[in-house]
Amino acid sequence: MNSAADAMLVLVLLLNFFVLGSSRIRSIIYTVAAQGVLLGILPVLVHGELGVRETIVSVGAIALKAVFIPRMLMRAMADLPIRREIEPLVGFRLSLLLGAAGTGISLALAARLPTAGTTGAQLLVPASFATILTGFIVLTTRVKAITQVLGYLVLENGIFIFGLLLLKAMPFLVEVGVLLDLFVAIFVMGIMINHISREFSSISTERLSALKE
């Protein structure tokens, strides 16, 4: 048993519900950042020691997931007139229900899968699946580009949790996973462009190219 890690994973799961139920984009960004901090602490708890690998992954995760990307998103928010996700394709209450169902299914599914027994934490696999599902729900049911990016971040957090299972055996694959964050950073630039285009499409697209070069 690894109760500290499991407790941390329960917190991660709770934050998933925050993301699903909130309409204020700012608070979703804070929630995702908080999740990033928790994920950063997890490698040390799961493996119960502070080796070089764990430190690299921890520091990298916190720097990217909890500081760098949320900051970029906040800066993007400052330039935008949007504050809330107003008309999601699926309502907040329904998406909470979907999230609850997803978490239940993940727990049931994970109980059936064989484990390698590399870590003491019981909740790693179900928490990872549930977080991935949460990310999917947000990605597919929200219409604002910035919320979609947040959904993608949650999805990726889920994958990160799964990666912890393999941190000892296959460090390369896990470290590569952190690269996915870099990908997101570039992705975030895409979102700004997207918004600029939305802003200017009503005026003239020439303004857009004037801005670009």
Added chain:
Amino acid sequence: MGLATIIIPLVGAAVALLLRSDMRRPFVLPFFALAHLVATIVALARPEPGGGPRWLALDAPGRIVLLLVSVLFAVCSVYAVAYLRLRKDRPNRIFCACLLAFLGMMSFITWANHLGLMWVAIETTTLSSAPLLYYNRSARSLEAAWKYLLVGSVGIALALLGSLCLGYSSLAGGHESSLLFEDLVREAPGFSKLWLHAAFILLLVGYGTKMGIAPMHTWKPDAYGEAPGLVGALLAGGMTSCAFLAIVRIFHVVVAAGEAAFASRILVFMGLFSMAVAGAFLVRQRDFKRMLAYSSVEHMGILVLALGLGPAGAFGALLHMVNNGLVKGVMFLSAGNIHRAFESKSTDEVSGAMRRLPVSGALFLAGFIAVTGSPPFAPFVSEFTILNAALGQGRYVVGGLMLVFLLVVFIGMGATVLAVVQGKPSGRARRTPFHDRPLTILPPLVLMACVTVFGLFVPPPLRAMIEDVVRFLGYPEVQP
């Protein structure tokens, strides 16, 4: 030699960034494309050095994809010179650099012999190709690039999860595989089956997104519709083949684990589903570039379907991948010419392409006949091989469905293509000074010549390479 085919294009990209003249910069493209082609041929001619597994190594399917990508890029680079000369309105620094970087990353995929490394390579192709999509800087092309990034990165994320599951499958089976493909294949029989199944599905969905099989194809019509013709050719002929290569490699591991039957069922289903979806959207399609996107969805469906049909099917799949890559080059480049001449890609405004652009119009028509699998062109041979593989296994329903979908696609595409090429140019289209020039028609003509020759006979070296792949996959002996 592996590093050379990756580094040469990257050096080219750096040179393109450094050059100041928009006029002279495009000539960098054919220069480095040619160097890449030479490096590719040298790499293919030399026998593989032994001495244990390495991170960068060219396996049998990788050889074919590398050659296809290199040839296709070389042809497109010549077209790019002519195209960029017509586009003096836009700076082309980023465009040229990204094109070459894209080539480098596609070569990287073919050489990556490690599960994680291959994932990184495929991720970087998304990054290097996204700027190519918004070359036109219009609101529509920005939207297309955004969708491409969003859908593509979700696919990439799922592929990472699949890779992790595959690693965990090895761990749960009591192994600690190095994740080099050779090691994975060797140790696959001992993997945990449940996790292996999960890994295969996730990887198929993830890399299938990059390949554009239904229902993960949603980025394709927008991306191909808005991108310049030559970018469409490289995406539809090059990048999708690279993604298919990734799926072939994963399939290889699953076959080695003795789970070929499980994987084949899924591949056949996904393939037929893609063909059906493509057929549905091709009927009454008025935008001829979006039409090409759905045609690509159809052909990706044929590829995964064929991979699920045993050794004969795999032979057809690899042959069809080559043929599809070449025909897509013809179609996209000639469609690009027509688009430029009429400044529209809708059949509401475009008609009489044959009169306005005799060569491009004829190539577009010939490309259509070839891409729908009509004799005497190459896709006919490969599609016939695949159909034969299905019938040879006694899978009449699969064969029958494939025929029905091919017919639907033929009728659907036929209506659009004929509307474009036949008749007189209508008054609704703007008159532009664009006409067929040697450099805009020669590249698709060369590709069309290949498609015709391959239809008459498959060159022995290519046949040998494809047979290598079938041996490489190591299907278990099945009783017909």
